Amino acid sequence: MGEWPKGYTRHVFDTLDSTLSEAARMAPTLAGPAWLLAHEQTAARGRRGRAWSTPRGNFAGTLIMPRTGSPADAALRSFVTSLALYDAFVATTGQADAFALKWPNDVLLNGGKVAGILLESLGNHLVIGIGVNLAHAPTPDQVEARAVTPISLLQGTGVAVEAETFLNALARAFAQYETQFLTYGFAPIRTAWLARAARIGEVVTARTMRDETVGVFEDVDGQGNLILKTAKGRVAITAADIYF
Secondary structure, rough: OOOOOOOOEEEEEEEEHHHHHHHHHHHHHHHHHHEEEEEEEOOOHHHHEEEOEEEEOEEEEEEEOOOOOOHHHHOOOHHHHHHHHHHHHHHHHHHHHEEEEEEEOOOEEEEEEEEHHHHHHHHEEEEEEEEOOOOOOOOOOHHOOOOEEEEOOHHHOOOOOOOEEEEHHHHHHHHHHHHHHHHOOOHHHHHHHHHEEOOOOOOOEOOOOOEEEEEEEEEEEOOOOOOEEEOOEEEEEOEEEEEE
């Protein structure tokens, strides 16, 4: 499966409250980017503080890295991470056609959610939390109404992947895309992401805490915004939950 990427440290724990919380505790001592993996989390969270189910056998990981560039550049790491997840799934299952990327930070397997990403700023660090349903998926009653149905990698592909094996593939893929991003900017990342995008050309609903926008998913612009074609024209969505 190749070597661990140079410049990144690797920290594996049996049980943690949360890899995001452990990253915060470790931040003052880190000299460079570090991957953290917990085989079990007892107090995990997802976007907007939602609970994220992480039973043993799934992947609960966090990358903490020095923050470089603008806050906008930091936000674009969700696309870098999505592409790395896609490549890690393909590397571990050999089933490229089964996966697609859902704006802004989920990975789909046969239309179900198999992975999610959470970005947070922590002082001079960027923290990227990643949850993957390797062996188990939450039941429908554990997710909000209209959300994409969860699926596990084992259920969707028939392939059993160990968390540490997945970490190795993910870390290598991330390092390659991160180097590309730092060297050439967002443009090639955007192109690669759009080639793997779910529901492009179809009607989707973008919901924020305040309103909903319905339109055809046309594009992602150079700032990472979702571009919808609506009855009132093209609309750029900066942040929202997307429903199909």
